[in-house]
Amino acid sequence: xxxxxxxxxxxxxxxxxxxxxxxxxxxxxxxxxxxxxxxxxxxxxxxxxxxxxxxxxxxxxxxxxxxxxxxxxxxxxxxxxxxxxxxxxxxxxxxxxxxxxxxxxxxxxxxxxxxxxxxxxxxxxxxxxxxxxxxxxxxxxxxxxxxxxxxxxxxxxxxxxxxxxxxxxxxxxxxxxxxxxxxxxxxxxxxxxxxxxxxxxxxxxxxxxxxxxxxxxxxxxxxxxxxxxxxxxxxxxxxxxxxxxxxxxxxxxxxxxxxxxxxxxxxxxxxxxxxxxxxxxxxxxxxxxxxxxxxxxxxxxxxxxxxxxxxxxxxxxxxxxxxxxxxxxxxxxxxxxxxxxxxxxxxxxxxxxxxxxxxxxxxxxxxxxxxxxxxxxxxxxxxxxxxxxxxxxxxxxxxxxxxxxxxxxxxxxxxxxxxxxxxxxxxxxxxxxxxxxxxxxxxxxxxxxxxxxxxxxxxxxxxxxxxxxxxxxxxxxxxxxxxxxxxxxxxxxxxxxxxxxxxxxxxxxxxxxxxxxxxxxxxxxxxxxxxxxxxxxxxxxxxxxxxxxxxxxxxxxxxxxxxxxxxxxxxxxxxxxxxxxxxxxxxxxxxxxxxxxxxxxxxxxxxxxxxxxxxxxxxxxxxxxxxxxxxxxxxxxxxxxxxxxxxxxxxxxxxxxxxxxxxxxxxxxxxxxxxxxxxxxxxxxxxxxxxxxxxxxxxxxxxxxxxxxxxxxxxxxxxxxxxxxxxxxxxxxxxxxxxxxxxxxxxxxxxxxxxx
Numbered sequence: 001x002x003x004x005x006x007x008x009x010x011x012x013x014x015x016x017x018x019x020x021x022x023x024x025x026x027x028x029x030x031x032x033x034x035x036x037x038x039x040x041x042x043x044x045x046x047x048x049x050x051x052x053x054x055x056x057x058x059x060x061x062x063x064x065x066x067x068x069x070x071x072x073x074x075x076x077x078x079x080x081x082x083x084x085x086x087x088x089x090x091x092x093x094x095x096x097x098x099x100x101x102x103x104x105x106x107x108x109x110x111x112x113x114x115x116x117x118x119x120x121x122x123x124x125x126x127x128x129x130x131x132x133x134x135x136x137x138x139x140x141x142x143x144x145x146x147x148x149x150x151x152x153x154x155x156x157x158x159x160x161x162x163x164x165x166x167x168x169x170x171x172x173x174x175x176x177x178x179x180x181x182x183x184x185x186x187x188x189x190x191x192x193x194x195x196x197x198x199x200x201x202x203x204x205x206x207x208x209x210x211x212x213x214x215x216x217x218x219x220x221x222x223x224x225x226x227x228x229x230x231x232x233x234x235x236x237x238x239x240x241x242x243x244x245x246x247x248x249x250x251x252x253x254x255x256x257x258x259x260x261x262x263x264x265x266x267x268x269x270x271x272x273x274x275x276x277x278x279x280x281x282x283x284x285x286x287x288x289x290x291x292x293x294x295x296x297x298x299x300x301x302x303x304x305x306x307x308x309x310x311x312x313x314x315x316x317x318x319x320x321x322x323x324x325x326x327x328x329x330x331x332x333x334x335x336x337x338x339x340x341x342x343x344x345x346x347x348x349x350x351x352x353x354x355x356x357x358x359x360x361x362x363x364x365x366x367x368x369x370x371x372x373x374x375x376x377x378x379x380x381x382x383x384x385x386x387x388x389x390x391x392x393x394x395x396x397x398x399x400x401x402x403x404x405x406x407x408x409x410x411x412x413x414x415x416x417x418x419x420x421x422x423x424x425x426x427x428x429x430x431x432x433x434x435x436x437x438x439x440x441x442x443x444x445x446x447x448x449x450x451x452x453x454x455x456x457x458x459x460x461x462x463x464x465x466x467x468x469x470x471x472x473x474x475x476x477x478x479x480x481x482x483x484x485x486x487x488x489x490x491x492x493x494x495x496x497x498x499x500x501x502x503x504x505x506x507x508x509x510x511x512x513x514x515x516x517x518x519x520x521x522x523x524x525x526x527x528x529x530x531x532x533x534x535x536x537x538x539x540x541x542x543x544x545x546x547x548x549x550x551x552x553x554x555x556x557x558x559x560x561x562x563x564x565x566x567x568x569x570x571x572x573x574x575x576x577x578x579x580x581x582x583x584x585x586x587x588x589x590x591x592x593x594x595x596x597x598x599x600x601x602x603x604x605x606x607x608x609x610x611x612x613x614x615x616x617x618x619x620x621x622x623x624x625x626x627x628x629x630x631x632x633x634x635x636x637x638x639x640x641x642x643x644x645x646x647x648x649x650x651x652x653x654x655x656x657x658x659x660x661x662x663x664x665x666x667x668x669x670x671x672x673x674x675x676x677x678x679x680x681x682x683x684x685x686x687x688x689x690x691x692x693x694x695x696x697x698x699x700x701x702x703x704x705x706x707x708x709x710x711x712x713x714x715x716x717x718x719x720x721x722x723x724x725x726x727x728x729x730x731x732x733x734x735x736x737x738x739x740x741x742x743x744x745x746x747x748x749x750x751x752x753x754x755x756x
């Protein structure tokens with residue numbers, strides 16, 4: 001009986017405890033209610049952003065958005081939280097703090113694309129995100145090339161801070177690019193990191209490379225010499241060609257009218273990709289035809305005639321089993337240009353004619369092989385065979401014909417190894433530049449072969465999240481220089497905050513005493529030629545450069561603001577200058593000699609502002625000084641010729657795919673000193689030019705016929721205010737080198753691009 005009572009008591013206690021536990025659990029659930037956060041993630045164009053990571057830092061909970069941009073996080077207790085969103089190619093998002101008290105919260109999050117998310121290769125010769133490169137790299141992307149309606153490399157480079165493209169000949173329109181005021185021969189121009197522009201092809205090369213060949217352009221100002229050798233004192237311009245991403249074809253017509261004369265540009269490009277994505281091909285072709293333009297009615301052209309046909313192929317094949325990739329490229333550029341008068345007659349029957357028929361055939365190959373995640377190497381080879389027939393003469397001189405042959409060979413090998421926070425690069429490069437130039441009428445025969453070899457070692461070291469250091473050294477041996485030249489390089493990137501970076505670079509460089517592009521071009525002055533020759537005692541020019549600046553970028557609501565400022569200083573020793581040494585029967589001879597030295601210094605500013613998805617402002621300005629230590633001998637001047645102390649640009653883009661897209665830009669060039677040689681005028685004079693503004697506008701509209709088929713119509717005007725040089729020389733005795741204004745007078749254009 002007693003045992004029975006004890007069992008009954010235990011049973012009652014067990015029942016009470018069970019009900020107490022259930023009651024306590026129900027009470028606890030009532031006290032700890034769990035909630036849900038939902039939302040949708042979109043970009044400015046209201047397109048869903050998939051695979052964005054949504055995080056609640058206070059709980060360590062995260063999810064990914066689906067293909068529609070939706071996300072949902074369940075089981076969140078009451079509390080004070082905020083959410084963060086991370087997506088590739090977009091600026092990180094962080095919400096304000098909120099108190100979670102209701103059953104469910106819904107978010108609509110708009111992510112803003114990063115301004116500079118490009119992968120760049122020029123600064124380090126290894127692929128890196130722009131924001132992680134210690135050396136500042138300016139990028140002209142495909143969208144900017146379209147906005148400029150560029151038809152060649154020269155037009156692509158417009159509206160870039162610290163970069164100026166100038167026309168140096170009134171007859172043949174020979175162009176060069178200046179970086180921070182330094183002449184074109186101080187800049188190394190590359191295609192896919194290979195120096196395929198030689199002394200000969202550099203004369204007209206900027207206009208001969210078609211826009212269809214270009215995917216983007218990377219520009220490194222100064223400091224390129226540690227990796228790229230000579231001629232990179234001012235910087236490096238690297239043209240990156242297209243690697244296909246989809247099967248697509250584009251056909252383009254751009255018809256310009258320059259003072260009533262037509263300039264026709266036809267373009268074709270096509271991308272082909274195999275089903276397994278391992279084989280790709282990119283084909284391009286371009287045709288340009290321009291009639292001569294006479295702006296001052298003297299019967300002589302200011303813009304010469306051009307007929308250019310270019311085509312090429314890039315072929316890629318991936319080998320997944322060995323993690324390798326091969327690229328084969330081929331291009332051919334054929335161009336005939338002529339300036340002067342009497343275009344219906346042979347050059348030697350004209351009063352003045354500068355005529356050049358150029359034929360370039362280029363081939364390159366590149367092999368990339370990843371032996372492991374930490375070890376990979378690159379081998380590349382290129383050869384360009386260039387030849388040109390020319391006539392540089394006046395007064396119907398039958399002996400002013402010339403012939404130039406300039407094959408250029410280049411080899412590069414590079415090994416990269418990652419160990420911890422270091423990426424070590426060891427490389428070897430060899431370049432052979434063979435020149436044979438004959439201009440019998442001017443008693444000029446140039447035969448030269450230059451060999452340049454270089455070894456380089458680079459350490460790309462990410463010391464911490466804040467500090468990245470890039471150090472490099474290159475050993476150079478040039479056949480025109482007896483000694484071995486050592487060029488070190490040092491750069492630092494400080495990520496001071498999420499919005500503010502600081503970069504600084506130090507570098508040295510050199511230029512060998514060799515034949516340059518302008519030596520192979522004979523300017524017509526006063527009815528006779530002007531030639532440049534090297535002094536027998538000419539020695540190499542050396543340089544020391546330092547630069548530093550801040551980059552700031554911040555998202556403010558739906559807007560994005562970017563600002564950068566950079567200071568630069570370059571010291572040149574034994575600077576190359578020209579002096580007139582004699583006159584022969586039909587030419588003035590200018591000799592290149594070493595001056596005492598010079599310096600270039602200044603500040604550049606960039607500003608960018610994105611107001612929502614439709615409006616984008618950008619602007620860049622450069623203020624600088626370029627001075628010789630001692631005056632040059634011809635005009636007793638210490639300033640660099642053709643170098644303004646201030647220049648810059650402003651652009652505004654309006655994007656509305658449902659209505660129109662509009663681009664408005666303004667370019668400014670300040671005063672500069674330009675030599676003006678006798679012929680049309682009585683004696684040699686140093687002119688001070690007036691500042692000029694160039695205002696441009698472009699409107700385009702995209703009409704979609706299907707998901708993969710569309711037509712983009714565009715219309716625009718270049719140099720609306722017709723801000724062109726007013727004091728051009730006239731007649732057969734003019735100084736054709738006295739030209740300094742914009743590349744074109746007022747020009748209207750229209751066209752379309754059909755994609756399928």
